[in-house]
Amino acid sequence: MLEAILFDLDGTLLPMDMEGFIKAYFGAIAQKMAQVDIDTKKLLDTIWKGTDAMVANDGSCLNEARFWQVYEEHMGTEALQYQSVFDEFYQTEFEAARAATSANPQIRELVDWIREKNIPMVVATNPVFPKAAQYKRIGWAGLRPEEFCYITSYENSHYCKPNPAYYQEILSQLGLEAEHTLMVGNDVTEDMAAAELGMPVFLLTDCLWNPKNKPIDSYPHGDVAALKQYIAGYQG
Numbered sequence: 001m002l003e004a005i006l007f008d009l010d011g012t013l014l015p016m017d018m019e020g021f022i023k024a025y026f027g028a029i030a031q032k033m034a035q036v037d038i039d040t041k042k043l044l045d046t047i048w049k050g051t052d053a054m055v056a057n058d059g060s061c062l063n064e065a066r067f068w069q070v071y072e073e074h075m076g077t078e079a080l081q082y083q084s085v086f087d088e089f090y091q092t093e094f095e096a097a098r099a100a101t102s103a104n105p106q107i108r109e110l111v112d113w114i115r116e117k118n119i120p121m122v123v124a125t126n127p128v129f130p131k132a133a134q135y136k137r138i139g140w141a142g143l144r145p146e147e148f149c150y151i152t153s154y155e156n157s158h159y160c161k162p163n164p165a166y167y168q169e170i171l172s173q174l175g176l177e178a179e180h181t182l183m184v185g186n187d188v189t190e191d192m193a194a195a196e197l198g199m200p201v202f203l204l205t206d207c208l209w210n211p212k213n214k215p216i217d218s219y220p221h222g223d224v225a226a227l228k229q230y231i232a233g234y235q236g
Contacts, residue, residue, distance in 0.1 A: 002182055003177065003181055004119065004121065004122060004174065004180075004181050005120075005181070005182045005184060006121075006167075007121060007122065007124060008124060008183075008185030008187065008190075008191050009124075010125065010137070011187065011208075011209055012186045012191075012207070013111075013138070014101050014103070014137055015102050015104050015206065016100055016207065021097050021100035025096075025097040026044055028089070028093045028097060029089055030043070030044060031093070032089045032093050033082070036082055038075075038082065042074070042075065045074075046070065046071055046074040046075055049070050050066075050071055053066050053067065054066050054067055055128070055160040057160060060158075062154065063128065063154035064130070064154040064155050067154060090129075090130055101141075103141050104142075104206070104224070108141075108142045110224055110228055115147065119231075122170060123148045123150070123151040123152065124152055124170060124183065124185075126152075126160050126161045126166075127152040127153050128154060128160060130153055130155060131151070131153040131155055131156075134151050134152075150173065156173075157169060161190035161193060163193070164193055164197050167193070167194045171197070178197040178199040181199055181200075182201070184204055186203065186205070186208055186209050187209045188208075188216060189210075189212065189214070191203070192219055195219070200234070201220070202220045202221065202230055204222075204224070205221050205223060206223050
């Protein structure tokens, strides 16, 4: 029996054009930060560096702390005064990136079906964004944050995908056992890394992300209907 189901967000719960999303996101944040007379080209480069640092985080600090360390190193201590502007951005202008996404009614139905079975669900999205951004994107998917028992963000995570320690941290936080926790995602590298812990996985192929063209036959995979069938079979 499944104790919980972990869901990736971008491309899984929330179908999206990843390139379009990044373009819209960076365009919006550049426009926002230009209002405070900050070097936006340097800022965007710093955001990428901060993201890379979070992905490489060794667990010695939260991803949030790691990001702002890199930000201070590259933008200067005086630029930390604009943290509140970033917070405001994720509550408001970040909405512009919604245009690169779409809600899938089948996902809404799937989540309702899983809730009826009383299986706890986790949004296991790469924690390189603050909680406000995670909540926004969950809403874009036509879902509600309160439908999930845990949502990873840069405020509560010490690791990132594809590091298996990211998944172990979730298991430890929630008192779950890997063999009874299903990970569902669309990214062959990042999401299927959960299998290294002995966690069952399912690769959702509706928005498959596999830039390295890795073989996927070893993973249970398919569309939302196939996922529902897999969960039903797993439950017995």
